[in-house]
Amino acid sequence: MxxxxxxxxTQPHPQVIEAVKRAMDNYYGNPSSLHSMGIEAENVLKQARQVVAQALEVKPSEVFFTSGGTESNNTALKGVAFQFQQRGKHIITTQVEHPCVYDVCKQLEEFGFSVTYLPVDEDGRVSPDELVRAIRPDTILVSVMHVNNELGTIQPIDQIGKLLKQHPKIVFHVDAVQSFGKLPIRMHEWGIDLLSLSAHKFYGPRGIGVLAKREGLQIQPLLTGGGQEAGLRSGTENIPGIAGMAKAIRLAEEDxxxxxxxxxxxxxxxxxxxxxxxxxxxxxxxxxxxxxxxxxxxxxxxxxxxxxxxxxxxxxxxxxxxxxxxxxxxxxxxxxxxxxxxxxxxxxxxxxxxxxxxxxxxxxxxxxxxxxxxxxxxxxx
Ligand SMILES: Cc1ncc(COP(=O)(O)O)c(C=O)c1O
Missing domain, CATH: 3.90.1150.10 (Aspartate Aminotransferase, domain 1)
Known part of the structure:
Protein backbone atom coordinates (compact mmCIF):
# COMPACT_ATOMS: atom_id res chain seq x y z
CA MET A 1 0.00 0.00 0.00
CA THR A 10 2.25 9.94 9.98
CA GLN A 11 4.20 6.75 10.42
CA PRO A 12 6.46 7.26 13.46
CA HIS A 13 10.12 7.56 12.49
CA PRO A 14 12.11 4.42 13.49
CA GLN A 15 14.33 6.57 15.73
CA VAL A 16 11.19 7.91 17.44
CA ILE A 17 10.03 4.37 18.16
CA GLU A 18 13.47 3.63 19.63
CA ALA A 19 13.34 6.76 21.81
CA VAL A 20 9.87 5.82 23.11
CA LYS A 21 11.02 2.29 23.89
CA ARG A 22 14.17 3.55 25.60
CA ALA A 23 12.11 5.87 27.80
CA MET A 24 9.65 3.10 28.65
CA ASP A 25 12.48 0.70 29.53
CA ASN A 26 14.67 3.09 31.47
CA TYR A 27 12.76 6.16 32.61
CA TYR A 28 9.55 4.86 34.06
CA GLY A 29 9.95 6.81 37.28
CA ASN A 30 7.41 9.53 38.00
CA PRO A 31 9.11 12.92 37.45
CA SER A 32 7.41 14.15 40.63
CA SER A 33 9.03 11.41 42.75
CA LEU A 34 11.92 12.56 44.92
CA HIS A 35 14.11 9.45 44.46
CA SER A 36 16.77 8.91 41.80
CA MET A 37 14.41 7.37 39.22
CA GLY A 38 12.10 10.32 39.58
CA ILE A 39 15.01 12.68 39.04
CA GLU A 40 16.12 10.75 35.94
CA ALA A 41 12.62 10.99 34.49
CA GLU A 42 12.55 14.68 35.33
CA ASN A 43 15.81 15.14 33.45
CA VAL A 44 14.28 13.55 30.33
CA LEU A 45 11.38 15.97 30.69
CA LYS A 46 13.73 18.96 31.07
CA GLN A 47 15.78 17.99 28.03
CA ALA A 48 12.69 17.50 25.90
CA ARG A 49 11.32 20.88 26.99
CA GLN A 50 14.61 22.42 25.94
CA VAL A 51 14.38 20.78 22.50
CA VAL A 52 10.84 22.11 21.93
CA ALA A 53 11.82 25.56 23.22
CA GLN A 54 14.81 25.74 20.89
CA ALA A 55 12.74 24.69 17.88
CA LEU A 56 10.12 27.35 18.62
CA GLU A 57 12.67 29.96 19.74
CA VAL A 58 10.90 30.35 23.08
CA LYS A 59 11.90 29.81 26.71
CA PRO A 60 11.56 26.29 28.18
CA SER A 61 9.14 27.77 30.73
CA GLU A 62 6.85 28.71 27.83
CA VAL A 63 6.46 25.04 26.76
CA PHE A 64 3.62 22.89 28.16
CA PHE A 65 3.11 19.25 27.27
CA THR A 66 -0.42 18.10 26.44
CA SER A 67 -1.99 15.01 24.89
CA GLY A 68 -2.02 16.52 21.38
CA GLY A 69 -3.56 19.12 19.12
CA THR A 70 -7.11 18.71 20.37
CA GLU A 71 -6.14 19.25 23.99
CA SER A 72 -3.82 22.15 23.19
CA ASN A 73 -6.54 23.90 21.22
CA ASN A 74 -9.20 23.25 23.87
CA THR A 75 -6.87 24.50 26.61
CA ALA A 76 -6.00 27.63 24.64
CA LEU A 77 -9.57 28.59 23.80
CA LYS A 78 -11.33 27.63 27.01
CA GLY A 79 -8.35 28.74 29.11
CA VAL A 80 -8.48 32.26 27.63
CA ALA A 81 -12.28 32.42 27.60
CA PHE A 82 -12.62 31.55 31.28
CA GLN A 83 -9.65 33.68 32.35
CA PHE A 84 -10.80 36.86 30.63
CA GLN A 85 -14.61 36.57 30.62
CA GLN A 86 -14.90 39.53 33.03
CA ARG A 87 -13.15 41.72 30.46
CA GLY A 88 -15.17 40.53 27.46
CA LYS A 89 -16.88 37.58 25.84
CA HIS A 90 -16.12 38.05 22.16
CA ILE A 91 -13.93 35.63 20.20
CA ILE A 92 -12.81 35.86 16.58
CA THR A 93 -11.98 32.77 14.56
CA THR A 94 -12.50 31.55 10.98
CA GLN A 95 -15.00 29.35 9.17
CA VAL A 96 -12.24 26.92 8.20
CA GLU A 97 -10.76 25.90 11.56
CA HIS A 98 -10.34 22.27 12.56
CA PRO A 99 -13.31 20.95 14.60
CA CYS A 100 -11.21 21.08 17.78
CA VAL A 101 -11.27 24.89 17.46
CA TYR A 102 -14.53 25.39 15.57
CA ASP A 103 -16.64 23.14 17.81
CA VAL A 104 -15.01 24.55 20.95
CA CYS A 105 -16.19 27.98 19.78
CA LYS A 106 -19.69 26.55 19.26
CA GLN A 107 -19.53 25.14 22.80
CA LEU A 108 -18.34 28.48 24.20
CA GLU A 109 -21.36 30.14 22.55
CA GLU A 110 -23.52 27.89 24.74
CA PHE A 111 -21.67 29.37 27.73
CA GLY A 112 -22.64 32.89 26.67
CA PHE A 113 -19.61 33.83 24.55
CA SER A 114 -20.15 35.49 21.20
CA VAL A 115 -18.06 34.25 18.28
CA THR A 116 -17.31 35.81 14.88
CA TYR A 117 -16.50 33.13 12.30
CA LEU A 118 -14.64 35.03 9.59
CA PRO A 119 -15.32 34.08 5.98
CA VAL A 120 -12.48 33.10 3.65
CA ASP A 121 -11.75 33.79 -0.02
CA GLU A 122 -11.80 31.19 -2.82
CA ASP A 123 -8.36 29.98 -1.68
CA GLY A 124 -9.64 29.39 1.85
CA ARG A 125 -7.69 32.39 3.14
CA VAL A 126 -8.85 34.88 5.72
CA SER A 127 -8.33 38.62 5.24
CA PRO A 128 -6.24 40.30 7.97
CA ASP A 129 -8.07 43.60 7.35
CA GLU A 130 -11.45 41.94 7.72
CA LEU A 131 -10.22 40.37 10.94
CA VAL A 132 -9.23 43.76 12.32
CA ARG A 133 -12.63 45.17 11.34
CA ALA A 134 -14.29 42.41 13.39
CA ILE A 135 -12.51 43.49 16.60
CA ARG A 136 -14.84 44.87 19.28
CA PRO A 137 -14.14 46.44 22.67
CA ASP A 138 -15.07 43.09 24.27
CA THR A 139 -12.85 40.92 22.03
CA ILE A 140 -10.56 38.76 24.16
CA LEU A 141 -9.27 36.14 21.74
CA VAL A 142 -8.36 35.59 18.09
CA SER A 143 -7.75 32.01 16.94
CA VAL A 144 -6.51 31.31 13.40
CA MET A 145 -4.85 28.15 12.11
CA HIS A 146 -1.47 28.33 10.34
CA VAL A 147 -2.11 25.68 7.66
CA ASN A 148 -5.55 24.38 6.77
CA ASN A 149 -5.75 20.61 7.12
CA GLU A 150 -8.04 20.08 4.11
CA LEU A 151 -6.80 22.58 1.52
CA GLY A 152 -3.23 23.21 2.69
CA THR A 153 -3.79 26.98 2.56
CA ILE A 154 -1.34 29.01 4.63
CA GLN A 155 -3.05 31.77 6.62
CA PRO A 156 -1.33 35.19 6.88
CA ILE A 157 -0.39 34.65 10.52
CA ASP A 158 2.52 37.11 10.53
CA GLN A 159 0.32 39.90 9.13
CA ILE A 160 -2.48 39.15 11.57
CA GLY A 161 0.01 39.08 14.45
CA LYS A 162 1.45 42.45 13.38
CA LEU A 163 -2.00 44.03 13.22
CA LEU A 164 -2.94 42.57 16.60
CA LYS A 165 0.08 44.29 18.18
CA GLN A 166 -2.16 47.40 18.16
CA HIS A 167 -4.51 45.44 20.47
CA PRO A 168 -2.21 44.04 23.15
CA LYS A 169 -5.06 42.84 25.35
CA ILE A 170 -6.36 40.43 22.71
CA VAL A 171 -4.81 36.98 23.01
CA PHE A 172 -3.65 35.48 19.68
CA HIS A 173 -3.83 31.69 19.37
CA VAL A 174 -2.48 29.75 16.39
CA ASP A 175 -3.15 26.08 15.61
CA ALA A 176 0.13 25.06 13.99
CA VAL A 177 -0.63 21.33 13.96
CA GLN A 178 -0.31 21.02 10.16
CA SER A 179 2.63 23.37 9.70
CA PHE A 180 5.17 22.47 12.36
CA GLY A 181 8.18 20.67 10.89
CA LYS A 182 7.33 21.87 7.40
CA LEU A 183 7.20 25.66 7.57
CA PRO A 184 9.03 28.15 9.77
CA ILE A 185 7.04 29.39 12.77
CA ARG A 186 8.16 32.56 14.57
CA MET A 187 6.03 32.60 17.67
CA HIS A 188 7.36 35.76 19.30
CA GLU A 189 8.21 37.67 16.11
CA TRP A 190 4.67 37.10 14.79
CA GLY A 191 3.10 38.14 18.10
CA ILE A 192 1.59 34.72 18.86
CA ASP A 193 0.55 34.22 22.49
CA LEU A 194 -0.51 30.57 22.29
CA LEU A 195 0.60 27.93 19.79
CA SER A 196 -0.61 24.32 19.41
CA LEU A 197 1.42 21.38 18.09
CA SER A 198 0.75 17.65 17.75
CA ALA A 199 3.58 15.09 17.50
CA HIS A 200 1.82 12.46 15.39
CA LYS A 201 1.66 14.88 12.47
CA PHE A 202 5.46 15.05 12.26
CA TYR A 203 6.49 11.38 12.68
CA GLY A 204 6.23 11.48 16.46
CA PRO A 205 4.05 9.37 18.75
CA ARG A 206 0.26 9.62 19.04
CA GLY A 207 -1.26 11.31 22.11
CA ILE A 208 1.40 13.91 22.80
CA GLY A 209 1.57 17.57 21.87
CA VAL A 210 2.55 21.03 22.99
CA LEU A 211 0.84 24.22 23.96
CA ALA A 212 3.41 27.03 23.88
CA LYS A 213 2.28 29.99 25.99
CA ARG A 214 3.88 33.41 26.06
CA GLU A 215 5.50 34.25 29.39
CA GLY A 216 3.26 36.43 31.56
CA LEU A 217 -0.01 35.27 30.00
CA GLN A 218 -2.26 33.59 32.57
CA ILE A 219 -4.97 31.20 31.40
CA GLN A 220 -7.27 28.78 33.20
CA PRO A 221 -6.23 25.12 33.13
CA LEU A 222 -8.50 22.56 31.52
CA LEU A 223 -7.23 19.77 33.76
CA THR A 224 -6.62 20.42 37.43
CA GLY A 225 -5.11 18.01 39.92
CA GLY A 226 -1.47 17.34 40.81
CA GLY A 227 -0.30 20.67 39.43
CA GLN A 228 2.14 19.33 36.82
CA GLU A 229 3.23 21.58 33.95
CA ALA A 230 3.27 24.62 36.24
CA GLY A 231 -0.36 24.00 37.11
CA LEU A 232 -1.56 24.42 33.53
CA ARG A 233 -1.93 20.72 32.80
CA SER A 234 -2.21 18.30 35.68
CA GLY A 235 -1.58 14.61 35.15
CA THR A 236 1.53 12.43 35.37
CA GLU A 237 3.72 13.37 32.44
CA ASN A 238 3.81 11.05 29.42
CA ILE A 239 7.60 10.63 29.44
CA PRO A 240 7.78 8.07 26.56
CA GLY A 241 5.59 10.28 24.39
CA ILE A 242 7.53 13.39 25.33
CA ALA A 243 10.90 11.71 24.64
CA GLY A 244 9.58 10.44 21.30
CA MET A 245 8.28 13.88 20.36
CA ALA A 246 11.62 15.49 21.23
CA LYS A 247 13.35 13.00 18.93
CA ALA A 248 10.83 13.74 16.16
CA ILE A 249 11.48 17.48 16.56
CA ARG A 250 15.24 16.99 16.38
CA LEU A 251 14.84 14.94 13.20
CA ALA A 252 12.41 17.42 11.65
CA GLU A 253 14.73 20.34 12.39
CA GLU A 254 17.72 18.52 10.89
CA ASP A 255 16.44 18.41 7.32
C1 LIG B 1 -5.24 21.60 11.96
C2 LIG B 1 -5.42 20.55 13.01
N1 LIG B 1 -5.61 20.92 14.29
C3 LIG B 1 -5.77 20.01 15.27
C4 LIG B 1 -5.76 18.66 15.03
C5 LIG B 1 -5.97 17.68 16.14
O1 LIG B 1 -4.76 17.14 16.58
P1 LIG B 1 -4.73 15.77 17.44
O2 LIG B 1 -5.05 14.67 16.49
O3 LIG B 1 -3.33 15.70 17.97
O4 LIG B 1 -5.71 15.90 18.53
C6 LIG B 1 -5.57 18.22 13.69
C7 LIG B 1 -5.61 16.78 13.38
O5 LIG B 1 -6.16 16.35 12.38
C8 LIG B 1 -5.39 19.18 12.67
O6 LIG B 1 -5.20 18.84 11.40
Missing part, protein backbone atom coordinates in the same frame (compact mmCIF):
# COMPACT_ATOMS: atom_id res chain seq x y z
CA UNK A 2 1.19 3.54 -0.68
CA UNK A 3 0.26 5.79 2.20
CA UNK A 4 -0.88 9.24 1.03
CA UNK A 5 -2.75 10.33 4.17
CA UNK A 6 0.02 12.08 6.09
CA UNK A 7 -2.21 14.96 7.18
CA UNK A 8 -4.34 12.49 9.12
CA UNK A 9 -1.30 11.00 10.80
CA UNK A 256 13.36 20.60 7.28
CA UNK A 257 14.37 22.85 4.37
CA UNK A 258 15.46 19.97 2.15
CA UNK A 259 12.41 17.88 3.00
CA UNK A 260 10.05 20.80 2.43
CA UNK A 261 11.56 21.42 -0.99
CA UNK A 262 11.30 17.73 -1.86
CA UNK A 263 7.62 17.71 -0.88
CA UNK A 264 6.87 20.91 -2.83
CA UNK A 265 8.41 19.32 -5.96
CA UNK A 266 6.26 16.21 -5.55
CA UNK A 267 3.18 18.32 -4.88
CA UNK A 268 3.80 20.35 -8.02
CA UNK A 269 4.02 17.17 -10.10
CA UNK A 270 0.83 15.91 -8.47
CA UNK A 271 -0.97 19.15 -9.34
CA UNK A 272 0.18 19.07 -12.98
CA UNK A 273 -0.92 15.45 -13.31
CA UNK A 274 -4.35 16.01 -11.74
CA UNK A 275 -4.96 19.17 -13.78
CA UNK A 276 -4.44 17.16 -16.96
CA UNK A 277 -7.05 14.58 -16.05
CA UNK A 278 -10.53 15.10 -17.47
CA UNK A 279 -13.30 15.56 -14.85
CA UNK A 280 -10.84 16.65 -12.11
CA UNK A 281 -10.78 20.06 -10.40
CA UNK A 282 -7.92 20.98 -8.10
CA UNK A 283 -9.17 22.67 -4.91
CA UNK A 284 -5.83 23.47 -3.28
CA UNK A 285 -4.75 26.99 -4.28
CA UNK A 286 -1.81 27.44 -6.66
CA UNK A 287 0.24 29.55 -4.27
CA UNK A 288 0.62 30.10 -0.55
CA UNK A 289 0.08 26.49 0.46
CA UNK A 290 1.82 23.91 2.60
CA UNK A 291 4.13 21.42 0.88
CA UNK A 292 2.17 18.28 1.68
CA UNK A 293 -1.55 18.74 0.94
CA UNK A 294 -3.34 18.42 -2.40
CA UNK A 295 -7.13 18.49 -2.45
CA UNK A 296 -9.13 17.83 -5.60
CA UNK A 297 -12.67 16.93 -6.63
CA UNK A 298 -14.23 14.83 -9.32
CA UNK A 299 -17.62 16.57 -9.47
CA UNK A 300 -20.41 14.08 -9.96
CA UNK A 301 -18.49 11.27 -8.28
CA UNK A 302 -18.82 10.34 -4.65
CA UNK A 303 -15.59 10.92 -2.73
CA UNK A 304 -15.95 7.59 -0.87
CA UNK A 305 -16.34 5.66 -4.14
CA UNK A 306 -13.16 7.24 -5.49
CA UNK A 307 -11.35 6.63 -2.20
CA UNK A 308 -12.22 2.93 -2.22
CA UNK A 309 -11.39 2.56 -5.92
CA UNK A 310 -7.97 4.06 -5.18
CA UNK A 311 -7.53 1.78 -2.19
CA UNK A 312 -8.24 -1.26 -4.37
CA UNK A 313 -5.32 -0.11 -6.49
CA UNK A 314 -3.05 0.29 -3.47
CA UNK A 315 -3.34 4.00 -2.56
CA UNK A 316 -4.59 5.33 0.78
CA UNK A 317 -6.06 8.83 0.66
CA UNK A 318 -8.67 10.77 2.59
CA UNK A 319 -11.97 12.54 2.15
CA UNK A 320 -11.91 15.75 4.26
CA UNK A 321 -10.09 15.59 7.59
CA UNK A 322 -9.74 12.18 9.24
CA UNK A 323 -12.01 13.01 12.16
CA UNK A 324 -14.94 14.30 10.07
CA UNK A 325 -14.58 11.92 7.11
CA UNK A 326 -17.09 9.46 8.52
CA UNK A 327 -19.95 11.96 8.74
CA UNK A 328 -20.59 11.83 4.98
CA UNK A 329 -21.44 15.53 4.91
CA UNK A 330 -19.96 18.01 2.46
CA UNK A 331 -16.72 19.59 3.57
CA UNK A 332 -17.41 22.71 5.68
CA UNK A 333 -14.03 24.06 4.55
CA UNK A 334 -14.69 23.76 0.81
CA UNK A 335 -18.17 25.22 1.24
CA UNK A 336 -16.68 28.17 3.14
CA UNK A 337 -14.26 28.74 0.24
CA UNK A 338 -17.29 28.96 -2.08
CA UNK A 339 -16.48 25.78 -4.01
CA UNK A 340 -20.10 24.65 -4.01
CA UNK A 341 -21.88 21.49 -2.87
CA UNK A 342 -20.85 19.27 -5.80
CA UNK A 343 -17.14 19.91 -5.28
CA UNK A 344 -17.50 19.74 -1.50
CA UNK A 345 -19.01 16.23 -1.55
CA UNK A 346 -16.56 14.84 -4.07
CA UNK A 347 -13.33 16.14 -2.56
CA UNK A 348 -10.36 13.89 -1.96
CA UNK A 349 -7.23 14.86 -0.04
CA UNK A 350 -3.82 13.46 -0.88
CA UNK A 351 -1.20 14.30 1.73
CA UNK A 352 2.48 13.56 1.30
CA UNK A 353 5.15 12.57 3.77
CA UNK A 354 8.78 11.60 4.16
CA UNK A 355 8.23 8.05 2.89
CA UNK A 356 6.73 9.10 -0.44
CA UNK A 357 8.89 8.93 -3.53
CA UNK A 358 8.45 10.54 -6.94
CA UNK A 359 7.44 7.19 -8.45
CA UNK A 360 4.57 6.97 -5.92
CA UNK A 361 3.15 10.14 -7.46
CA UNK A 362 3.49 8.82 -11.01
CA UNK A 363 1.81 5.55 -10.05
CA UNK A 364 -0.91 7.39 -8.16
CA UNK A 365 -1.70 9.53 -11.21
CA UNK A 366 -2.03 6.42 -13.39
CA UNK A 367 -4.29 4.79 -10.79
CA UNK A 368 -6.41 7.93 -10.50
CA UNK A 369 -6.92 8.04 -14.27
CA UNK A 370 -8.01 4.41 -14.20
CA UNK A 371 -10.37 5.03 -11.28
CA UNK A 372 -12.02 7.97 -13.00
CA UNK A 373 -12.59 5.87 -16.13
CA UNK A 374 -14.04 3.14 -13.92
CA UNK A 375 -16.44 5.41 -12.02
CA UNK A 376 -17.41 7.67 -14.95
CA UNK A 377 -20.45 5.54 -15.85
CA UNK A 378 -21.63 5.88 -12.23
CA UNK A 379 -21.25 9.65 -12.17
CA UNK A 380 -24.17 12.07 -12.07
CA UNK A 381 -24.45 14.07 -15.27
Missing amino acids: IYLDNSAT RDEETKRLYDQLQRLRQGIEQLPDCVVNTPKTGTAPHIMNFSVPGAKAEVLLHALEERGFLVSTKSACSSKTGEPSRILLAAGMGHERAVSAVRVSLGRNNQTQDIEQFLLALKECINYIRPLMKK
